[in-house]
Amino acid sequence: MTDDNTPPGQTPAALTCTGLTYAFGDGAKAVDGLDLSVASGEVFGLLGPNGAGKTTAIRCVTTLLPVPAGMVRVFGHDVAADRMGVRRLLSYVPQQLSADSSLTGRENVSLFARVFDVPRKERAGRVAEALEAVGLTEAADRMAGTYSGGMVRRLELAQALVSSPRLLILDEPTIGLDPIARTSVWEHIMAVRAASGMTVLVTTHYMDEAEQYCDRVALMHKGRIRALDTPHRLTDDLRERRGDGSSPTLEDVFRDVAGSGLDEEGGEFRDVRRTRRTAARVG
Ligand SMILES: Nc1ncnc2c1ncn2[C@@H]1O[C@H](COP(=O)(O)OP(=O)(O)OP(=O)(O)O)[C@@H](O)[C@H]1O
Numbered sequence: 001m002t003d004d005n006t007p008p009g010q011t012p013a014a015l016t017c018t019g020l021t022y023a024f025g026d027g028a029k030a031v032d033g034l035d036l037s038v039a040s041g042e043v044f045g046l047l048g049p050n051g052a053g054k055t056t057a058i059r060c061v062t063t064l065l066p067v068p069a070g071m072v073r074v075f076g077h078d079v080a081a082d083r084m085g086v087r088r089l090l091s092y093v094p095q096q097l098s099a100d101s102s103l104t105g106r107e108n109v110s111l112f113a114r115v116f117d118v119p120r121k122e123r124a125g126r127v128a129e130a131l132e133a134v135g136l137t138e139a140a141d142r143m144a145g146t147y148s149g150g151m152v153r154r155l156e157l158a159q160a161l162v163s164s165p166r167l168l169i170l171d172e173p174t175i176g177l178d179p180i181a182r183t184s185v186w187e188h189i190m191a192v193r194a195a196s197g198m199t200v201l202v203t204t205h206y207m208d209e210a211e212q213y214c215d216r217v218a219l220m221h222k223g224r225i226r227a228l229d230t231p232h233r234l235t236d237d238l239r240e241r242r243g244d245g246s247s248p249t250l251e252d253v254f255r256d257v258a259g260s261g262l263d264e265e266g267g268e269f270r271d272v273r274r275t276r277r278t279a280a281r282v283g
Pocket residue numbers: 024027030048049050051052053054055056057267268270271272274275
């Protein structure tokens with residue numbers, strides 16, 4: 001039972017944010033009136049430089065932060081009013097989360113199966129399925145400490161998949177990985193999505209990945225969405241506006257909507273340091 005106005009028989013949007021606003025203490029608004037809707041089954045990219053507000057917005061969606069202003073719904077469930085209902089519907093792979101290096105891959109995923117209350121009788125099967133889905137069956141009984149950066153990321157993906165989420169939220173899933181490992185992570189995400197119809201919300205700095213894998217993207221800068229559409233329409237629209245025969249990329253679109261301050265204002269040192277830490281962890 002959802003608490004929105006979805007007509008009977010229709011699937012509600014996987015996610016809607018209306019006027020979502022969040023500030024840390026008395027500081028500037030990290031998220032400033034965010035409006036977006038992600039359709040069920042979509043792969044939606046939230047793009048932006050360090051400090052744009054992507055992680056803060058995601059933490060509000062996942063109930064890790066409160067929603068002080070605005071409204072957030074996951075499949076029609078209000079995150080402020082029905083936190084447990086929302087948590088049952090989604091899985092979240094944060095940037096900082098780490099698999100336990102002293103456990104095997106299978107033990108790491110089993111741990112999540114227990115945390116997510118996967119019924120005991122189904123547990124071994126669901127763990128094996130999740131490991132299979134990310135291509136870690138052969139390595140499942142090795143210590144996670146022996147895994148490469150890409151394998152660790154895929155293990156974290158398996159941990160998130162074991163609860164069969166309807167909405168999978170990934171914060172920078174490929175940061176710090178080499179191009180081959182990045183492709184492998186994305187191919188597994190897309191295969192699971194094709195098989196299950198799950199919705200994926202992903203943040204990334206990598207515009208090329210967003211262009212290739214996301215159905216739609218929102219370009220976020222200083223807490224606000226500056227543009228939202230399919231990557232194709234965003235680049236087409238800029239090409240038409242420029243009218244000079246050039247073929248703009250998504251990065252060009254970003255520079256166009258965010259203005260010239262993007263390089264100087266794209267994040268504080270703390271943000272850069274955090275990104276580097278994450279990159280070092282999986283690198
Ligand atoms: N715990 C915190 N306390 C105070 N300010 C914070 C905190 N976390 C984030 N911020 C600030 O909120 C703003 C948005 O940060 P956020 O981490 O949401 O951005 P982001 O787009 O996810 O960046 P990144 O790509 O580095 O993860 C930034 O100015 C950041 O410095």
